[in-house]
Amino acid sequence: MTDKIRISDISKSFTLSRRKRKSALGGVRLTVSEGNFVVVLGRSGGGKSTLLNIVAGMVPPTSGEVTVDGSIVTSPDPSRILLTQQPTLLPWLTVEENVAFGCRLRGDTSDLMKRARHHLELVRMAGHETYLPGELSLGMQQRVCLARALMGEPDILLMDEPFGALDTFTRTRLHEEMIRIRETTSITVVFVTHDLDEALALGSRVVLLGGQPGNIVADFPVDRSYPRDPADPEIRKMKIEIMNRFWEMGP
Numbered sequence: 001m002t003d004k005i006r007i008s009d010i011s012k013s014f015t016l017s018r019r020k021r022k023s024a025l026g027g028v029r030l031t032v033s034e035g036n037f038v039v040v041l042g043r044s045g046g047g048k049s050t051l052l053n054i055v056a057g058m059v060p061p062t063s064g065e066v067t068v069d070g071s072i073v074t075s076p077d078p079s080r081i082l083l084t085q086q087p088t089l090l091p092w093l094t095v096e097e098n099v100a101f102g103c104r105l106r107g108d109t110s111d112l113m114k115r116a117r118h119h120l121e122l123v124r125m126a127g128h129e130t131y132l133p134g135e136l137s138l139g140m141q142q143r144v145c146l147a148r149a150l151m152g153e154p155d156i157l158l159m160d161e162p163f164g165a166l167d168t169f170t171r172t173r174l175h176e177e178m179i180r181i182r183e184t185t186s187i188t189v190v191f192v193t194h195d196l197d198e199a200l201a202l203g204s205r206v207v208l209l210g211g212q213p214g215n216i217v218a219d220f221p222v223d224r225s226y227p228r229d230p231a232d233p234e235i236r237k238m239k240i241e242i243m244n245r246f247w248e249m250g251p
C-alpha cells in the first residue's frame, strides 16, 4: 500500500500569554497508507484535535510537516474533509441543498441534485431531502454532514469525535454506516476519539497519542473483520493491552 499521509516530526505550541506557551504536540510521526482507517486514541486535552487540524491544513505546525501524496500541506483542500462533533449545516438551506453546497460553490454542478440524493441514500437519509436542518435530530444532522463530506469525493476524511455527542444507539448505527462506506470506497480515514470501544469497532489501526506534549506512544494493528464483536477474544485482549498501555502512561 502507498503512503497517503506522512506526518513528520510535528510539534505545535500555542502562545497563551507573553511569558506562557503551551506545548500540545512534540515530534509526532505517523504514516497512513491509502485506504486505511486509522483511529487516534487519547485522553482529553492530549492534542488529538490539534493534530487533525494540522493534517487538515487549518492550523500550521510549529515545526515538522505533513505531506499528502508527497505534497506538503499548507492550507485546507476539498480532497481532505474535516468532520467535527458539532454538525455544521447551513440552517436556511434544505438537506439536499446543504449536501450540494460545496460542489455548487466549486462550480461542479453536473447532476448536482441527483448526486446529492445518492449521497443521502448512502447515509440512510433518503426521504429527508427537503427538510431544514432544524427539523432533524443531532444524529440525522451528522449523517447529512457525512453525506456532504462524501459528495465532494474526498480522498481523505478527517473525523474529530464526530459521534461524540450522540446517544449509544445512534452512534452504533453510524459506526455501521462508516464500515459500509469504508467497504465501498477507497477513502482514507483518520478518526479521533477518546472512546476505546469506538476505536476498536472502527479502526484498522489504533494509535495512542499520549504524554505531555502529545506523541504517538503505541500503534496497534486491528486485523479483525467487520462488523466486530466486542466479545471477540482478540478484541477483548487488545482492549486490555491498550488500557494497560494507558495506565503505564500515568495521569
Ligand SMILES: Nc1ncnc2c1ncn2[C@@H]1O[C@H](COP(=O)(O)OP(=O)(O)OP(=O)(O)O)[C@@H](O)[C@H]1O
Pocket: 014, 015, 016, 022, 023, 024, 042, 043, 044, 045, 046, 047, 048, 049, 050, 051, 194
Ligand atoms: N488555540 C489554542 N490556544 C491555546 N491552547 C490550545 C489551543 N488549541 C488547543 N490548545 C491546547 O492544546 C492542548 C491540546 O488540545 P486539543 O484540543 O488538541 O486536545 P484533544 O486531545 O483534542 O482534547 P479533547 O479530546 O478534549 O477534544 C490542550 O491543552 C489545549 O488547551
